[in-house]
Amino acid sequence: MAQQAYATETDNGGSGPERPGARLRSLLKRWAAGWRDRRIWRRGLITAAVALVLAVVLAGHARIPNRIGNLGSLTETFLPWFGLLLPVLLVIALVRRSATALIALVVPVCVWLNLFGGLLFDKNGTAGDLMVATHNVNAENADPAGTARAVAASGADVLALEELKASAVPTYEKALSSTYGHHAVVGTVGLWSKYPMSDVRAVDIRLGWQRAMRATVATPSGPVAVYVAHLPSVRVKLEAGFTARQRDTSADALGEAIADEKLPAKILLGDLNGTMNDRALRAVTSQLRSPQGAVGDGFGFSWPASFPMARIDQILVTGVEPQSSWTLPETGSDHLPIAARVKVDTPGS
Template identity: 70%
Template structure:
């Protein structure tokens, strides 16, 4: 009868009592174990090493396989080591490792904690979108229409093969009155475009362009670019020399642009943390970093691990930034709203 009364009128305290007892037992076990400070020294050293790599990532040399750029490309993913070390430290009952783990946790939050929250807000004047459509895309018309459905006033496409340009033009003709394709990149606009021309990024063929878009709020210089691809090879490391040279050339072109308002749309094959893009990133702001929701990873589309597709601005205010639904490309399209 007493047990029945306890079951019928209790508020969960028996279960809570058992949980509390187990927790107290665990603490008592740790208090009585002098080895909690000696065990897990390797784990503690690993935690400190991860923290130092994040703090000093700019000091990792690029001379050997561009290791610096490679680590910076996937820098946010250093966070995956934190829960792994936490679990092993608890299993090993290592107080030293748990305390050391605070260091990489604090460093990571300092570097990337601001990207977790949604920073979008307010209203903007112009919606822009960009997408590397993939030269082997089996459905160019469907891909074009999916990205146009974002409501973008300006739409940039990269990796346009010669044989599919007409398909993209036809699919977008009803939405965009103005457009230009230069080499393998193109820009579609709801507003007039003038002074449209290729931008030499030292490749020998055209993968970048610039146009002045005449919006109701004034002229905006719009760049569309597709930096050369990078590769990770066992015998050569992170091969990105051509990408780096092209980034420097694009950075020089932007630096000499006298237009007060600039928007860069494209696949830069690098993240905002990659030092090799500094000639560009030092001049422009990332809309995702300033007003995005989360990391906004765009590649690979099946399991996004890095944001190598970028929308960057100068002289305008980012209001919001986001990724768009997947198409038949290996990249996700991205979009942003800006205030002119």
């Protein structure tokens, strides 16, 4: 009798294995029915408002003032990550069965794709006659020789290193000597090249110590002015916000030096402690372009190495044609190295 009762209960859907499926079908039917009533236009108004605010922030980030804690620059540093809110809002809109929220969500999706959609695809090519790379090696790097060998193995023709500790410079020089026949170190930055270098000099970025340099690299396709820079770090403090005044002052000075450069082909390599979206770097970014946006491989985030969240290490060019750009594998530093291929076609080459 017990077995017969159990079978009857199962057949009726009381507690048998088909019951969870029936419950799911019931939930889906109720959810689908919710789209057929008029409340779909009244539900989710808050979600719709959040979506429109997000669109305004994405489209108008340049108008967010820096007067209060450099809020504008802070927003622009992590601007791509605002896209993570889009799937969250989509799920909320679907759960709430809100047509208003879904329509409103189209606006920030379009704005985000316009800003960053091109970075979702690998546009790397194989052309280019000059490969350059840059790496903030971290002054506290426990394995400078290993880091040097790793970046040299990338095949870069010209390599810039930043945050060079004086005591570690001989280690880097020794590790790189077999690959690069020419190099120069100025303060805490250095440049290694397979091609002859001349007119090497420090660049004053108004710090009181040397963290920037320039050199003429005699590539087979013509001379290129190569700049290496490590702009001051920025900090996020509760009482002061995004503090970057020293970085901004140095960026302006670096921009002036690049503007005064006589050679038409220019490449800037270094840790700028800012992204291409950060308006504080406009003195530099208004003159040079990043290969990452045109021929890069994804977003190319370079910091922190363990979980990259922003591309603050930059390769910027003018007078040469970018062909590809990518990040290199992690080393003993807290930054990822980045590399790019360019085509040098200077007058008279």
